[in-house]
Amino acid sequence: MLTRKQLKDIETLQKECEKHDSLQLKLNWEMLRSRETNQFDFLTYENEELIAFLGVYAFGSTAEVCGMVKPSERRKGHYNELFKRAKVTMKHHGFKKVLLNAPASSNAAKAFLNTVGAIYKFTEHQMHWQPQSLEDSAGFTLRHATKNDTDMRVKLDVEAFGVPEEDARAMESRIDSDEDTDMLMIVVEDKTIGKVRVKREEGEAWIYGFCILPEYQGKGIGRKVLREVVKGQNELGHSVHLEVETKNAHALKLYESVGFKAVHAQDYYVYQMETDSQ
Template sequence: MLTVEQLHAIEVLQKECEQADTIQLKLNWDMLRQRDDLSMDFFHEENGQLIAYLALYGFGSTVEVCGMVKPSDRRNQHFSNLWQQALRVIEEKGFEKILLNASASSTSAKAWLVTQPCMYTFSEFQMCWAKQPLEESEDILIRQALPADSSFEIQLDVLSFNMSEEDARLHHGDIKNRTEESRFIIVAEGTDVGKIRVSRIDGEAYIYGFAILPEFQGKGYGGKALRNVVKQQHEAGYSVGLDVEVKNNHALRLYESIGFKTVQAQDYYLWN
C-alpha cells in the first residue's frame, strides 16, 4: 500500500498543478488508496518534496498512464525520466495496450505528448450531478452484487465495453475486493438486467461500469436505475460524478437529462 505520507504528497502536488493550470487531473484515487502493487507508482522528490509523479493503472491487458510535474520544475525532463522507468515496468508486466491520459485543456501535457510516438484516440467527459428533484422508480431494484453474480458482471463488461473475456475477468478480479467501492445489480421484471458500481471517497460518490444488457435497452430501465442510484447517494450526503466517452451520445444525453453537467474533458492517446 502507498503510505499516508505518499498519498498526501500526491494530493498536494495534484492541487498545485490543477490550480496553476486550471484543469482537473484524473488520478483514480479509488485505485491509489488500495494499491497492492507499488511498482505501478513512480516518484521524483527533491529535498523531501514531491516534484513529479507518474501512475500506471491496469485494466486487463490495457494500462492507462497519468502524471504531473510541479509547475515551477517543468522542462527539466522529470516526467520523461519517470516515463522511461514506467515503460520498463509496462514491458515486464506484458501489457499489450498503453493509453496516455491528459486533461484536454492542459498545455503542458499536450506539449509533452507531441514529442512522443502516440496518436489521439478518444475523449472522455468528467461530469458532476447538479442537485435537482429526482423521482425514485419503484419498479427497479438495485441490489448488492453477490459472488454468484461474477459471471453476469463479466458478461456485461464484454458486451458493453468492448472488452475481451480475458480482460473482463482480469478487471473483475481487480475490482471485486475494493473496500471503498460497492457493486450493484440492476433488476427489472424480476430479471437481472444490468450493473453499476459506486466508489465513495472524500464526500464524493463516483459511478463506474454502468451497463444494461442489450435486449433490455430502450425500455427506460437504465435511466430509472441511474436516477435511483443518484438519489440514494445524494440523500446519503455525497456529491455524484461519472465519466462518459464523448462519442457515446446516447449515454451523454441520458446523463444530461438527469442533471449531470460536464466539468472537464480528458483526452486519451494510444502509445505506438
C-alpha cells in the first residue's frame, strides 16, 4: 500500500499539474487510498521530491492507467520509463484490456498516447449540478443494497452498460469496501429495476453507476430517480457531481435536463498490449 507520505506527494504533484495545465486529472483516489499492495503504483523521486507518478487501476480484466509528470521535468522520458514498468506488471496480471486515461485538453498526454500507438475509444465528462429547484418525485422507492442484490447489480452492469460479467463482479465487490458510499437499489412495484451509487467526500457527492434495466428505460423513471438523489444530497449540503460517457447521448441529455453541466472531460484510449515488443 502507499505510505502517507507517498499519498501526500501524489496529491501535491496533482495540484501542481492541474494548476499549471488548467485541467483535472482522474487518479481514482478512493482506490489509491485503499490499496492493499503497491504493485500498481509507480513513482519517480529526485532529491526526495516526487516528479512523476503512474497508477494502474484494476477493474476485473480491464486495467485503467493514468499519471502525471512535474511540468519542469517533462520531455525527459520519466513517464515512458514508468509506463514500461507498468506494462510488465499488467502483462504479469493478464489484463485483457488496457485503457489509458488522459484529460481531453492535455497536449502532453496526447503526444504520449500517439507515441505508444493508443487508439481513441471514448470521452467521459465530469458534470456539476447547478443548484435549482427540483420537484418531488414519486412512483418508485430507493433502498440500500444488501448482499442479496449482488447478482442484480452484476446483471444491471452487464445489460445496461455492456460490462463483461467478470469485470462487473470484480467492480461490485470493490465498491462494497468503499467508505462514505451508498449503494441504492431502485424499486418499482416491488421489483428491483436499477441502481445508483453515491460517493461522498470533502463536501462533494458523486453519482456513479446509475442504470435501469433496458425494458424499463424510456418511461421517465430515470429522471425521477435522479431528481430525488440530487435533491437529497443537495439538502445535506453537498455539491453534486457525476461522470458520463459522451457516446451515451441519452444519459447526457437526461443529466442536462435535471441541471447538470459538463465541466471537465477525460479521454480514454485503448492500448494493445500484444502489439508491443516490450
